[in-house]
Amino acid sequence: MSDPIDAVVDAVVSTVPDVRGGLANRRSYESGANPSGDRQLAADVYADELLEDRLLGVDAVAGYASEERESIVRTEGRYYVAADPLDGSSNLKSNNAMGTVFGVYDEPLPTSGRDLLASGFVLYGPITTMVLARGGTVTESVIDADGTRRTVTEDLTLPEDPTVYGFGGRVPQWRDAFAGYVSAVEAELKLRYSGAMIGDVNQVLTYGGIFGYPGLRDRPEGKLRLCFEGHPIAHVVETAGGASSNGERSLLDLTPERLHERTPLFVGNDEYIDRLEAALG
Ligand code: AHG
Numbered sequence: 001m002s003d004p005i006d007a008v009v010d011a012v013v014s015t016v017p018d019v020r021g022g023l024a025n026r027r028s029y030e031s032g033a034n035p036s037g038d039r040q041l042a043a044d045v046y047a048d049e050l051l052e053d054r055l056l057g058v059d060a061v062a063g064y065a066s067e068e069r070e071s072i073v074r075t076e077g078r079y080y081v082a083a084d085p086l087d088g089s090s091n092l093k094s095n096n097a098m099g100t101v102f103g104v105y106d107e108p109l110p111t112s113g114r115d116l117l118a119s120g121f122v123l124y125g126p127i128t129t130m131v132l133a134r135g136g137t138v139t140e141s142v143i144d145a146d147g148t149r150r151t152v153t154e155d156l157t158l159p160e161d162p163t164v165y166g167f168g169g170r171v172p173q174w175r176d177a178f179a180g181y182v183s184a185v186e187a188e189l190k191l192r193y194s195g196a197m198i199g200d201v202n203q204v205l206t207y208g209g210i211f212g213y214p215g216l217r218d219r220p221e222g223k224l225r226l227c228f229e230g231h232p233i234a235h236v237v238e239t240a241g242g243a244s245s246n247g248e249r250s251l252l253d254l255t256p257e258r259l260h261e262r263t264p265l266f267v268g269n270d271e272y273i274d275r276l277e278a279a280l281g
């Protein structure tokens with residue numbers, strides 16, 4: 001019997017040629033909004049439906065939860081998959097990177113980030129890649145147009161010498177303590193901010209540094225969702241030797257009360273996470 005987690009990952013990989021091939025003609029907005037209240041692109045809905053179909057076809061999957069749908073789709077199985085079907089989908093209009101984020105949990109959702117067994121993302125950039133954290137190791141694969149996956153980095157670890165930073169939200173909306181921290185960071189690192197979390201996180205994984213979307217004056221919970229973005233990406237970065245935080249503690253130590261709960265989100269080299277928590281403390 002094949003490894004059940006491999007079967008989940010293979011199901012996500014099987015959506016890649018269809019999602020990539022379907023982006024060009026799905027740049028329009030749907031009429032509705034997602035459960036977080038964000039506008040939905042046709043591409044968001046398309047990727048979500050593909051993921052539901054392929055993941056529910058895996059015997060081991062007991063539930064599929066998505067940023068794009070209110071409730072969890074339940075079936076017989078063992079593991080629970082949470083997905084952001086298309087992260088950074090607003091980049092479709094400007095033809096910039098975006099991708100799929102996913103986490104495989106050992107417990108029904110919502111649950112602690114410590115219940116993640118695997119997590120990762122597909123990045124639709126100039127090259128289509130998958131970064132996967134599992135069993136204490138992060139690997140990077142290239143996914144070719146026919147959907148074949150070939151590992152190109154066996155053990156991806158955060159560089160020791162950080163280079164880039166990127167923080168979301170409007171600067172006047174940053175709280176004073178955070179703005180003061182950023183003044184120090186911008187004197188040390190160079191700005192990389194693309195509007196797609198996974199594009200920016202992949203920069204941090206490649207060059208070292210920190211990415212974040214802070215709590216704002218008028219939105220203290222921030223923008224990004226704990227279950228669909230925070231947990232998976234924290235699991236990837238911490239597995240790669242970095243750290244994560246909501247400003248106080250690791251995102252993996254947080255358990256959302258509500259499935260679509262938002263959180264301030266920071267990931268990167270532990271030196272910058274430690275300094276952030278000290279600045280916001
Ligand atoms: P999504 O497209 O899944 O809603 O995610 C978009 C998120 C995240 O990818 C990115 O870091 C952030 O929104 C960008 O927000 P701003 O447009 O406010 O910079």
Ligand code: MN
Pocket residue numbers: 084086087088197229
């Ligand atoms: Mn997203």
Ligand code: MN
Pocket residue numbers: 044067084085086087088089
């Ligand atoms: Mn999304």
